[in-house]
Amino acid sequence: MSDAVITVSLLLVAGCATAAVVQRDPARQALVLSVLGAVLAVLFTVLQAPDAGLSQLAVGSALTPLLIMLCVRKVRRRGRTKDGAR
Amino acid sequence: MTRRTAPRAVLLALAELLAWWAALALLWLVLITSVDTLERIVGASCAAVGALLARAGRRAVTWR
Amino acid sequence: MNGWILAATVGLGGGGAAALWGVTTGSPGRRVIAQNLTTSAVCPALLLLSQGYGRPAYVDLALLMALLGPVGTLVFARLLADDLADERPSAWGLTWAAAGLAAAVVIALCVAGGPGRAMVKLLVIGALLIGGNVIASRALAGGFREVRGG
Amino acid sequence: MNRLRLWLLAVGGAGLAALLVAACLDLPAFGGRWHPYGDRAVQASLDRHIANTIASVNFDQRAYDTLGEISILFAAVLGCVVLLREARDEHRAPPEPAEVARPVRRYALLVLPVALVTGLYVIAHGQLSPGGGFQGGVVAATALHLLYLGADYGALERVRPLGVYEASDSLAVCAYLVLGLAGVLAGTAFLANTLLPYGTFNTLSSGGTVPLLNAAVGMEVASAVVVLLAHFLDQAVEIEEEHGS
Numbered sequence: 246m247s248d249a250v251i252t253v254s255l256l257l258v259a260g261c262a263t264a265a266v267v268q269r270d271p272a273r274q275a276l277v278l279s280v281l282g283a284v285l286a287v288l289f290t291v292l293q294a295p296d297a298g299l300s301q302l303a304v305g306s307a308l309t310p311l312l313i314m315l316c317v318r319k320v321r322r323r324g325r326t327k328d329g330a331r
Numbered sequence: 332m333t334r335r336t337a338p339r340a341v342l343l344a345l346a347e348l349l350a351w352w353a354a355l356a357l358l359w360l361v362l363i364t365s366v367d368t369l370e371r372i373v374g375a376s377c378a379a380v381g382a383l384l385a386r387a388g389r390r391a392v393t394w395r
Numbered sequence: 396m397n398g399w400i401l402a403a404t405v406g407l408g409g410g411g412a413a414a415l416w417g418v419t420t421g422s423p424g425r426r427v428i429a430q431n432l433t434t435s436a437v438c439p440a441l442l443l444l445s446q447g448y449g450r451p452a453y454v455d456l457a458l459l460m461a462l463l464g465p466v467g468t469l470v471f472a473r474l475l476a477d478d479l480a481d482e483r484p485s486a487w488g489l490t491w492a493a494a495g496l497a498a499a500v501v502i503a504l505c506v507a508g509g510p511g512r513a514m515v516k517l518l519v520i521g522a523l524l525i526g527g528n529v530i531a532s533r534a535l536a537g538g539f540r541e542v543r544g545g
Numbered sequence: 546m547n548r549l550r551l552w553l554l555a556v557g558g559a560g561l562a563a564l565l566v567a568a569c570l571d572l573p574a575f576g577g578r579w580h581p582y583g584d585r586a587v588q589a590s591l592d593r594h595i596a597n598t599i600a601s602v603n604f605d606q607r608a609y610d611t612l613g614e615i616s617i618l619f620a621a622v623l624g625c626v627v628l629l630r631e632a633r634d635e636h637r638a639p640p641e642p643a644e645v646a647r648p649v650r651r652y653a654l655l656v657l658p659v660a661l662v663t664g665l666y667v668i669a670h671g672q673l674s675p676g677g678g679f680q681g682g683v684v685a686a687t688a689l690h691l692l693y694l695g696a697d698y699g700a701l702e703r704v705r706p707l708g709v710y711e712a713s714d715s716l717a718v719c720a721y722l723v724l725g726l727a728g729v730l731a732g733t734a735f736l737a738n739t740l741l742p743y744g745t746f747n748t749l750s751s752g753g754t755v756p757l758l759n760a761a762v763g764m765e766v767a768s769a770v771v772v773l774l775a776h777f778l779d780q781a782v783e784i785e786e787e788h789g790s
Contacts, residue, residue, distance in 0.1 A: 247397070250404040250444070257411040264419045272475065273423070276430050279467050280418050283437045283460070284411055290444055290456055295675035296599045298456050299667070303683040306434075306463040307470060308770065311690065314474035315781040326786050355662045361515045362458075362666045364451070364674070369749045377665040381658035384689075384704070388657050391703040392650065392696040452674040455667065459684065462660050466687060469649070469694040523659075530652040538646035 247291075254288040261285075275313040282306055344386070351382035399447030403440045406496075410436020424484025424535070427471050431531045434464025435493035438524050439500035442517070446504055451513060454520065461520050465527030469534055476539040485536035494525045594743040595752040600672040604758040608736040611758070612721060615765050619718050622769045626711075629776040634787045637779070640698035653695020660688030668763035672752040678759040682766025690774055698782045707775050710768040717765035724757055 261281035268274045282305020289298035352375075359374035360366065414436055417429025438460040445453035472479070501521035505514045573579050590601030603611050631637060645653075664685030671677035693701040725736040733739045741757075744750040 247400055250400055250407065253404050253408045253411070257407070257415065260412075260415050264415065268419065272478075273426060276418050276426050276471065279430055279471075280414055280433045283433050283464070284415075286456065286460070287407060287411075287437055287440060287444075290441060290453060293448075295450075295453055295456055296597070296677065296680075299459060299675050299680045300683075302456060302459045302463065303680045303687075306460065307466040307687045307690075308683055308774075310467050311470045311474075311687075311774065312777055314470055315777045318474055319781045322781075323786065351658060355658055358519070358659060358662055359666060361512060361519055362663070363670070364512075365748065367748060373669055373749060377662050377669070380665070381662040384661055385654070385658035387704050388692050388700075389654055391692060391700040392654060455675055458663065459667075459680075462656065462663055463684065463687060465652075466656070466660075466691060466694065469653070469691075473694055523656075526652065527656075530649055533646060534649045538649040540644065540646075 250291050251288075254284065254291045257284045258288050271313060272317050275310050275317070278313070279306065279310050282309065347386055347389075348382045351385045352378050355381040355385075397447045399443045402500075403443035403447060406436060406443065406500075407440040410440070422482060422484075423475065423478050424482040425486075427468070427475065427479065427535055428484050428486045428489065428532075430471060431465075431468040431528065431535065432489060432493055434460060434468070434531075435497055435524065435528050438464065438520075439497050442500055442504055442520065446507060454513075454516060458516075458520050458523070461524035461527060464524075465531040468531035472531065472534040473539045479535065480540070483537045485532065487532065487536075490528060490532040494528055497521060497524050497528070593738060593752055593755075594746045595672045595755055596747045597672050597674065597677075599675075600677055600755055600759065601752070603677065604672070604755040604762075605738045605752070608725070608738075608758060611762065612725065612736065615718055615721060615762055618766065618769050619714065622714070622773045625773055625776055629780050631779070631784050635784050636787065637783050638785050640702070640782050642699055643697040645696060650695045653691040657688055657691045657695075660691065661685050664688055664767070665763075668759060669749065669756070671759035671763075672755045673747055673749070678762030678764075679766050682763040683770055685763070685767040686770035686774070689771060693778065698778055701778075705771060705775065707772065710771045710775070714765060714768035714772060717761050717768065720761040721758060721765070724754055724761065728754075 258281070261277060261284050265274055265277040265281050268277050282301055285305065286298040286301040289295070289301060355378035356374055359370075359378055363370050363374070410432070414429050414433040417432070418426050421429075438457050441457040441460055442454065445451065445457065498521060501517055501524075505517050508514050508517065573581075586602055586606065587598050589606055590596075590598040593601060593605060595601040595605065664681045664683075664687075666681070667676035667684060668678055668681030671681070689705060690701065692704055727740055728737040729735050731740055736758075738753040738755065741753040743753050749756065
């Protein structure tokens with residue numbers, strides 16, 4: 246029965262990863278990356294690698310989205326001042 | 332004696348720190364599997380750091 | 396055939412697929428709600444896997460998920476506040492359903508595990524998960540009005 | 546001239562590919578029971594009373610690689626600090642206080658210490674249960690930023706003196722190095738785990754220098770992430786361009 250959970254996790258990771266690549270807008274891609282991080286952590290746990298799963302959870306759930314969204318916000322603010330200044 | 336070093340304020344500060352320390356030490360005891368003296372010492376110091384940060388955070392937010 | 400792993404598989408498959416579908420399609424508000432519900436789908440699955448594999452050390456993974464999942468949603472709620480301002484996304488039915496699922500899983504594991512420190516740890520994780528889920532939904536439904544995304 | 550270089554690349558690449566294929570053919574079958582490296586690693590970690598073999602590989606058998614990893618993180622954060630500094634034509638506007646819903650603020654203030662203590666727990670029990678310096682350090686650093694998420698950037702700046710975190714970042718890397726040099730001074734090898742007694746199995750003091758190296762890495766990762774996020778937040782929230790430039 247443990248193979249079923251491995252298969253489900255692999256399918257979810259494949260789906261999330263494809264969605265992350267297909268999505269072009271950075272803000273929405275950050276959302277998909279956050280879901281991909283959670284599902285990857287489950288895949289590592291299912292493959293009996295809890296340390297890797299813990300690293301993925303620690304970084305992928307809050308730190309990566311924060312970094313990406315701060316960059317998106319900086320780019321948007323620069324765009325706004327550029328339009329305003331022109 | 333300014334407002335912040337009046338005995339009542341110091342007492343309140345200590346009470347809050349102690350409350351946070353007790354709660355966080357309890358959390359540490361819940362998190363660990365086996366309890367021995369070294370775990371208690373490390374847990375007590377980590378809870379103390381957490382209590383200081385908790386109070387500093389609360390003051391930083393409402394201090395504005 | 397381990398019932399816990401089967402339950403984890405079903406929860407993961409259903410919750411994961413719904414979250415993936417929700418986060419890739421629809422309005423920004425619905426995508427952020429789907430991201431929020433991912434935590435409520437994955438954390439109980441991790442708890443069930445920890446019980447199914449018979450390794451209490453895996454509970455730390457669920458602890459971190461319950462702690463940092465809602466923080467990730469707060470990041471999105473705050474930094475997308477401008478995009479979500481007009482929409483005020485709120486799916487309270489889903490939130491309470493996810494909270495109920497999490498509570499059921501935690502209670503089942505407490506009963507299976509028996510009293511002791513491990514049970515208190517499970518209850519702490521359950522409280523963090525449900526509290527985080529509700530607060531994250533509250534934050535999405537207009538918690539960051541005058542933040543201008545900053 | 547360009548064509549010659551392409552040919553050289555092609556020859557080199559073909560040679561590498563041939564060697565890789567030959568090596569892969571000799572690998573043990575996937576999912577088999579024969580793991581020569583795994584058995585030796587587990588044996589070495591059990592000899593040193595380390596319950597978590599990954600921590601033993603990270604901080605004992607291959608501690609030198611971990612030295613490389615923490616210097617990579619240090620260099621990356623240093624690069625960000627240099628690149629994201631405030632340029633001449635930019636000015637720093639103070640962050641305006643933000644109104645956040647009452648329950649969200651209370652949640653942030655409650656989870657702030659809980660996440661910090663959980664991060665320290667994950668660091669301290671690196672050699673007993675899954676986790677370690679890196680994972681715990683990231684959790685502790687993320688905990689600090691709940692103040693920004695729950696309130697505003699001004700509140701976070703009041704609690705986070707940046708100089709202290711930059712100093713503790715470099716101090717932690719030096720601590721890791723000094724622990725390694727202690728091995729040399731004691732007559733064994735650099736980063737050799739022969740200094741401290743190995744203690745009793747599955748307790749906090751087991752594993753010789755592994756817990757100390759774990760703590761050093763935890764402190765380094767936590768302060769590096771705080772410094773990194775500080776400069777990202779400065780750019781995103783505070784630093785603005787001069788208009789009309």
